[in-house]
Amino acid sequence: MTIRLDGNQTANALMNTLQGQVAALKTAGVVPGLAVILVGDDPASAIYVRNKRRRAAAIGVASTVYTLPATATQAELLAQVAALNADPSVDGILVQLPLPPQIDAAAVIVAIAPDKDVDGFHPVNVGRLWTNTPGIVASTPYGIMALLHAYGIHVAGLHAVIVGRSNIVGRPLAGLLLNHDATVTIAHRQTAGLAALTRTADLLVVATGQANLITADMVKPGAVVVDVGMNRDAAGKLTGDVDYAAVAPKTRAITPVPGGVGPMTIAALMMQTVALAERRANG
Numbered sequence: 001m002t003i004r005l006d007g008n009q010t011a012n013a014l015m016n017t018l019q020g021q022v023a024a025l026k027t028a029g030v031v032p033g034l035a036v037i038l039v040g041d042d043p044a045s046a047i048y049v050r051n052k053r054r055r056a057a058a059i060g061v062a063s064t065v066y067t068l069p070a071t072a073t074q075a076e077l078l079a080q081v082a083a084l085n086a087d088p089s090v091d092g093i094l095v096q097l098p099l100p101p102q103i104d105a106a107a108v109i110v111a112i113a114p115d116k117d118v119d120g121f122h123p124v125n126v127g128r129l130w131t132n133t134p135g136i137v138a139s140t141p142y143g144i145m146a147l148l149h150a151y152g153i154h155v156a157g158l159h160a161v162i163v164g165r166s167n168i169v170g171r172p173l174a175g176l177l178l179n180h181d182a183t184v185t186i187a188h189r190q191t192a193g194l195a196a197l198t199r200t201a202d203l204l205v206v207a208t209g210q211a212n213l214i215t216a217d218m219v220k221p222g223a224v225v226v227d228v229g230m231n232r233d234a235a236g237k238l239t240g241d242v243d244y245a246a247v248a249p250k251t252r253a254i255t256p257v258p259g260g261v262g263p264m265t266i267a268a269l270m271m272q273t274v275a276l277a278e279r280r281a282n283g
C-alpha cells in the first residue's frame, strides 16, 4: 500500500516539540527572534511570509517582518540586513525570494551574517553542507529530510534522482542526501533521456515548476516520490510536478501537493530558528 507522506501532520507534530523547546529557552531568558525581509508585492511571497509569521507566533518565536517597497534599492535592502546583523535579539534573518529585478539576490545573501542565515543560502553555509559539517541548511531540503525521517524512510544506499538544480532545493538536497549515504544524481533541463534516468530512482525528488512533468511510466515501482512543485492551473488549483493520481499507486510513498513539502519548509525554518536561539543560549 502507498504511504501518503503528510507534511501538514508531520509539521504539526514538530511544532509541538518546538513549543516545548521555546518554553525552555524563555525560562532561561532567551526569546528566539526571527527577522523576515519582504521586498515588493509578490502575492505568493506575501502568503508564505504570513504563514511563517503565524507558525512562529504559535510556538512563541518572536518574528518581525520588514516590508520594503518593490522599488527598494539594493543599498536600502543591504542597510536593513546590516541593522539586523547587529541586533542581538535576532537569531535568524531571511530575505524572502524572489527579489525584484533591480536587486542582486546573491549580494544580499552574502551580506547576511552566516550564523544568522536561517535559510542556509550563504556561501559559508553552503560550504559547510558540502564539507559535511552542516550548520544551517536550506529549509525545503531540510524539511524533506525531516519528512522522510518521520516516516522511517532511510536514504542510505538508495539511488536518489533529483530533477531540478536550484540553489533553494536541488543542490542543497543533493548535499544532504549525499551526507546521509545516498547515491545522488541531479537532472535538469539539458538532461538527455530523463525518463530512463528517473526509472532508476529509488527516491525521486522533483522540483522543476512544470506541472505533471513526471508520469507513471517515468517511475520505478516501489519508489519514494517527493514532489516539490507548486503550479497553479487555469482554475487556480495547486498541483505539483508529478501526476499524483497516476503515479501514487506505483510508489512505496509519495508527497501530496498541497500538504506535502510546503508545510515542512516552514517547519524546517522554525526548527532552525530555535536551534540558532539554543546556540545563543548556550553561549
Ligand SMILES: Nc1nc2c(c(=O)[nH]1)N[C@@H](CN(C=O)c1ccc(C(=O)N[C@@H](CCC(=O)O)C(=O)O)cc1)CN2
Binding pocket: 047, 048, 094, 095, 096, 097, 098, 119, 138, 139, 140, 168, 230, 238, 257, 258, 259, 260, 261, 262, 263, 264, 265, 266
Ligand atoms: N527566502 C526564501 N524564499 C523562498 C523559499 C525559502 O525557503 N526561503 N521557499 C519558497 C517559498 N516558501 C517559503 O519561503 C514556501 C512555499 C510554499 C509553502 C507551502 O506551505 N505551500 C503549501 C501551499 C500553499 C498555497 O496554497 O499556495 C503546500 O505545499 O501545502 C511554504 C513555503 C520560495 N521562496
